[in-house]
Amino acid sequence: MNPLTFFWLFLKASLLSTGGLGNLPFLHSDLIGLGWARETDFVTAIAVGQVSPGPSGLWSISLGYLTYGWLGAALALVALSIPPLLILGVAAFFNRLETNPLVQDFVRGLALGIVGLTLTVSLGLASSSVVDLGGVVIAVAALGLAVSKKAPIILILVLAALAGLVLYGM
Amino acid sequence: MSQPISSSLLKHRPRLRDLFITWLALGIQSFGGGSSTLILIHQACVQRGWVDEDEFVRLWALVQIAPGVNLVKLTLLIGHRLRGWPGLIAAGAGLLLPSAAVTVLMTAGFTVIQSQPLVRAAMRGVLPATIGLSLAMGVQMAQPLISRAYKEGTSRLAAHLVILAAAALLMAFNGVSPVVVLLAAGGAAVLLLAVIPVKKKPPAEEGAP
Numbered sequence: 001m002n003p004l005t006f007f008w009l010f011l012k013a014s015l016l017s018t019g020g021l022g023n024l025p026f027l028h029s030d031l032i033g034l035g036w037a038r039e040t041d042f043v044t045a046i047a048v049g050q051v052s053p054g055p056s057g058l059w060s061i062s063l064g065y066l067t068y069g070w071l072g073a074a075l076a077l078v079a080l081s082i083p084p085l086l087i088l089g090v091a092a093f094f095n096r097l098e099t100n101p102l103v104q105d106f107v108r109g110l111a112l113g114i115v116g117l118t119l120t121v122s123l124g125l126a127s128s129s130v131v132d133l134g135g136v137v138i139a140v141a142a143l144g145l146a147v148s149k150k151a152p153i154i155l156i157l158v159l160a161a162l163a164g165l166v167l168y169g170m
Numbered sequence: 171m172s173q174p175i176s177s178s179l180l181k182h183r184p185r186l187r188d189l190f191i192t193w194l195a196l197g198i199q200s201f202g203g204g205s206s207t208l209i210l211i212h213q214a215c216v217q218r219g220w221v222d223e224d225e226f227v228r229l230w231a232l233v234q235i236a237p238g239v240n241l242v243k244l245t246l247l248i249g250h251r252l253r254g255w256p257g258l259i260a261a262g263a264g265l266l267l268p269s270a271a272v273t274v275l276m277t278a279g280f281t282v283i284q285s286q287p288l289v290r291a292a293m294r295g296v297l298p299a300t301i302g303l304s305l306a307m308g309v310q311m312a313q314p315l316i317s318r319a320y321k322e323g324t325s326r327l328a329a330h331l332v333i334l335a336a337a338a339l340l341m342a343f344n345g346v347s348p349v350v351v352l353l354a355a356g357g358a359a360v361l362l363l364a365v366i367p368v369k370k371k372p373p374a375e376e377g378a379p
């Protein structure tokens with residue numbers, strides 16, 4: 001394995017994609033093609049990204065570790081830190097245009113779109129992680145507590161973990 | 171009229187150390203992947219008055235159409251707005267360093283962790299909660315948008331709701347890219363709001379409800 005090529009493949013995948021798993025198709029075809037990664041590495045890395053703290057997009061750090069050890073993890077971390085800097089340019093571009101009413105309406109539409117996406121993605125995830133009555137109760141209780149702003153998020157998560165232990169661990 | 175993204179009135183200009191520590195805490199606390207991270211960032215920033223609800227939605231929307239991991243982009247953008255480049259580095263390092271380290275450790279011990287029945291049981295509780303939290307965030311993000319549209323008249327409100335629902339439905343089809351959905355929603359807003367007039371003149375400043 002060549003560290004520079006390894007770094008470039010991770011950087012390229014992040015530059016050409018948006019979102020946490022958008023880089024998956026690129027990394028998959030490149031690393032499998034070179035024989036640098038196995039299918040199980042991808043499955044494990046994505047699973048770790050789902051449960052570990054921070055963005056799910058950190059899954060590529062897990063993949064870096066599985067395929068190239070600590071050096072791979074470090075290279076993957078640097079590679080995923082660089083492309084997000086481009087957001088500053090995008091934001092500056094929008095700032096310059098935003099007194100234009102058409103641009104304001106466009107940004108409004110973007111905001112409405114992201115709310116719609118949030119709702120759909122949440123419900124989509126529910127199909128795999130809310131599988132019984134206990135799950136429904138936990139989800140609804142978390143929704144209620146969060147909307148009422150009665151409890152901090154981290155407390156809700158801790159309570160949910162305890163509920164999981166009581167419901168499924170005993 | 172919406173407030174411009176650049177000219178938010180910052181109630182607090184946080185010290186770099188506070189910025190770093192806040193994001194460090196966010197990065198470590200947010201077990202359960204991206205949705206809990208986003209929810210925690212949302213809560214932390216709105217509570218501290220770093221961004222208001224309305225701005226948060228627009229920043230989060232803007233972030234979707236640039237390359238890279240969305241939460242990293244959001245973190246860098248907010249850090250940069252609060253304290254310039256040092257703020258960007260403080261927030262980014264706070265988010266990434268601890269969570270990247272934990273991610274590697276969890277990868278190394280994944281087979282062990284995965285087989286722990288207690289860990290599995292706790293995760294079975296946490297995952298449904300993140301769904302509820304994520305829906306709650308959707309509701310909170312929608313509030314300023316919808317209340318502004320409400321003040322602009324019934325037909326404008328209807329147009330907003332149609333765009334929101336259409337984006338949600340379009341996203342439900344597998345394989346439709348979020349970027350495409352967002353650009354379509356933006357385009358639809360430009361067209362619909364151009365033909366539907368504002369019923370009464372909205373007050374000059376109306377951010378949060």
